[in-house]
Amino acid sequence: MDKPDAADNGSNPGIQPTQFIPSGEAVASARIHRWHVVLATFIVVALFIFWFLFTSKSVQLRFEPAPSEVSVSGGVSFELGGVYLLREGTYQISASSPLHEPMRQDIEVTSERNQVVNLNFTPLPGFLSLQLYPLDAEVAVNGEPRPHLQPLELPAGQHELEVSHARYLPSAQIVDIEGKQIEQSLAVKLQPNWAEVRIASTPPGAQVWLDNEDLQQVTPATIEALAGEREIRVQLNGYKSHRERIFAQAGVALTLAPIKLVQADAQLRLTSSPSSAGVTVNGQFVGQTPLQLDLKSNHAHRIAIIRNGYQSYSRSKTLKRGENASLHANLVQQRGEVIIHSQPAGALLSINGKPMGAADQALQLPIRPHQVAITLDGHAGYSQTITPKVGLTQEIKVKLLSVEEARLRAMKPNITSAGGQNLKLFQPFDFTMGASRREPGRRANETLREIAMSRLFYLATQEVTNAQFRQFASGHDSGTFEEVTLNEDDMPASSVSWHDAAAYCNWLSNRDNLPEFYEIEYGKVIGTNSTARGYRLPTEAEWAWAARTYPKPQNDVQLRFPWGANLPPPDRQGNYADRAASALVGRVIFGYNDNQTAAAPVGTFKANQRGIFDMGGNVAEWTHDFYEIPKPEPAADPIGPISGEYHVMRGSSWMHGTITELRLSFRDYGIQGRQDVGFRIARYAE
Numbered sequence: 001m002d003k004p005d006a007a008d009n010g011s012n013p014g015i016q017p018t019q020f021i022p023s024g025e026a027v028a029s030a031r032i033h034r035w036h037v038v039l040a041t042f043i044v045v046a047l048f049i050f051w052f053l054f055t056s057k058s059v060q061l062r063f064e065p066a067p068s069e070v071s072v073s074g075g076v077s078f079e080l081g082g083v084y085l086l087r088e089g090t091y092q093i094s095a096s097s098p099l100h101e102p103m104r105q106d107i108e109v110t111s112e113r114n115q116v117v118n119l120n121f122t123p124l125p126g127f128l129s130l131q132l133y134p135l136d137a138e139v140a141v142n143g144e145p146r147p148h149l150q151p152l153e154l155p156a157g158q159h160e161l162e163v164s165h166a167r168y169l170p171s172a173q174i175v176d177i178e179g180k181q182i183e184q185s186l187a188v189k190l191q192p193n194w195a196e197v198r199i200a201s202t203p204p205g206a207q208v209w210l211d212n213e214d215l216q217q218v219t220p221a222t223i224e225a226l227a228g229e230r231e232i233r234v235q236l237n238g239y240k241s242h243r244e245r246i247f248a249q250a251g252v253a254l255t256l257a258p259i260k261l262v263q264a265d266a267q268l269r270l271t272s273s274p275s276s277a278g279v280t281v282n283g284q285f286v287g288q289t290p291l292q293l294d295l296k297s298n299h300a301h302r303i304a305i306i307r308n309g310y311q312s313y314s315r316s317k318t319l320k321r322g323e324n325a326s327l328h329a330n331l332v333q334q335r336g337e338v339i340i341h342s343q344p345a346g347a348l349l350s351i352n353g354k355p356m357g358a359a360d361q362a363l364q365l366p367i368r369p370h371q372v373a374i375t376l377d378g379h380a381g382y383s384q385t386i387t388p389k390v391g392l393t394q395e396i397k398v399k400l401l402s403v404e405e406a407r408l409r410a411m412k413p414n415i416t417s418a419g420g421q422n423l424k425l426f427q428p429f430d431f432t433m434g435a436s437r438r439e440p441g442r443r444a445n446e447t448l449r450e451i452a453m454s455r456l457f458y459l460a461t462q463e464v465t466n467a468q469f470r471q472f473a474s475g476h477d478s479g480t481f482e483e484v485t486l487n488e489d490d491m492p493a494s495s496v497s498w499h500d501a502a503a504y505c506n507w508l509s510n511r512d513n514l515p516e517f518y519e520i521e522y523g524k525v526i527g528t529n530s531t532a533r534g535y536r537l538p539t540e541a542e543w544a545w546a547a548r549t550y551p552k553p554q555n556d557v558q559l560r561f562p563w564g565a566n567l568p569p570p571d572r573q574g575n576y577a578d579r580a581a582s583a584l585v586g587r588v589i590f591g592y593n594d595n596q597t598a599a600a601p602v603g604t605f606k607a608n609q610r611g612i613f614d615m616g617g618n619v620a621e622w623t624h625d626f627y628e629i630p631k632p633e634p635a636a637d638p639i640g641p642i643s644g645e646y647h648v649m650r651g652s653s654w655m656h657g658t659i660t661e662l663r664l665s666f667r668d669y670g671i672q673g674r675q676d677v678g679f680r681i682a683r684y685a686e
Contacts, residue, residue, distance in 0.1 A: 056087050057114070060082060060114075061093065066097065072093060073091065073521065090108055091106070093105050093119065099124050100124060101122040123180045125179055126183070127184065128161075128183075128184050128186060129183060130163075130188060134168065137168070137190060138163070139163055142159055142160050160174055171188055194225055194227060194248065197246065197248065197255075199222075200256075201258070204220060205236060207236065209234075210233075219234060231243060231246075234261070236261055240262045242261060266297040267292060268295055268317060268325050271326070279291050279305055280303075281295075295319055297321040297322070298318065303317050305329045307331055308367075309334055309367040311332045335366055336367055337364055338386060339394070340396045341397045342360055342382075343398070350375075359398070369386070378403060407686075411456070419464075421462065421680075423682070424610070426457055426542075426545075428545050430451065430452045445630075449634060449635065453545060455637050455685075455686075459538055462614065463619060464679055465489060465492060466493050467489035470489075472507045472508075478491065486599045494677060495677075497672050497673045498670075501679045503520060505517060505518060505681055514535065515534050516532060535682070537679060538681075539639050541638050541639075542682060544650065547616070550609055562574055562615060569662075574614070575617040576589055576656060576662065577654065579593050580595060585657070588657045596654065598654050604618075618654060618678075619677055620650065620668060620678075621677070621679050624639060625638075625647065626641040626647060645671065646670055647670070
């Protein structure tokens, strides 16, 4: 290179940068590159559409009546003129029609190319206005008594209407309710269930009794006798009583032959307090008080008056010829001793609603049923019916429960879902989530924080199995891993996305008539109802509490691993990455053996300290919470962030064998299904 001439004195400007202007060829190349992207996108979309059209089935939805709105959820769908293109599987149809109940129904799309599904709306209830005679007749619909509300609200369709009255013949008929809020009317007139009976006597003025009831009428008289066999008694002082049995037929009048009363030899009129006591004469039952007896004169008669709960009254009576006498018995009530003990002190006692003072006392009560009630502020009341016994002392020992204790006692400790899962009731206490920074294997997302727990919840003792999940999604397949099946009926359902697990919870809630916890549109969860008692995924806090805490708090001691504090686990402690899985996964627990290559049937290994199976090992589990790295601040009954993209997974699986993954504080996240991730169900108790 030549040296610069000294005469230039630096005046030569040298090489200067200039703006680059692409050539026409370069511009054309860039334009062609963008078209490649557009073309590739078009091809992918076209291939997807072609694949969907090739694999989908033509499904015609026939509604009766025609709907005003229709939506199909559960997968990709395409609608054209009432015909939907759907792939095989389960779909939920949501539709509405005026004056009909909203429809929410599952349909199953099969492998047939063309399918027709008939769907019928249920009309809204209708109303039935009744005109009754007599007005105080009783009404029952389909065997269930109904209050006298006008009009009656009834579902559309046929119903059995029964109208009855003690003195009338019952009426039963089928009524067809149109529904759709239409009001219909029906008149029901019952026919009398009695016969008119005419009675005359000589002499007249005798009292008339029917089945031992004084009718407050004297002969001649016309009485109403209910249909059936009846006894008529006619009596007049100084004359023998006349008894006659009749058979009354509804609506058929009956005239008795004139009754000629015979002068009595001797008479005894019996009364008692209380009345309606049984009377025997010489050991033979003759009726109930008040009662007029015709007795043979100048003979001793043993009169006994008996009533339940009272001491028997007995007298010997001899009457002269033509004598009319009276005998009144004041029956003495029998009593029995009842001793009441209650805890805690200060409770109050009432008997049959009458305050009796302090609960701890001995009482002498009449021999009849009594309602015993014990109350104390801040405690659940106690109530019992007791019948004292003569000569026998009865004791009642009562320990009143606090309101909280009574609330817990009223809840079932175990329930079974419609899907066959057993769930245990838990009353959680405050505990610590996360792990200390000094703990070996700790990850940054395991923030240590204090959690206050107050809501009682049920938690399934086992993970949802393939068989249980197939009740909801018949085509579910957990697949295989390296030619080892994960798909046996009793194995945990895996390869289930978080949204599908939530949809299963809603499906199970509907089967058990519980309010849905998740709000789902087009197969995606868009919200939750935190007050609903329907099935759901356990919150991360519930999962951690059930996995790590002991049944009774032990000085804040919590489990580090499912089996204790140190590695390695005892053999057959749980289903982790062991020697049997060494050919399938990268890291295994050195020297550990659980005899399971991949997923094991749920409940194969022993339950944890709370009776829950597979909280560590088998499959990791979805929880309800959106994923985040939590802050160290305390929280109360947390359910995670209100939004997010991923959800928290808890617990190790059959693929895991490192110290990080085996710890109970280990947290993972995702949204799509994974072959070593399953789920279990939970629900709030109240």
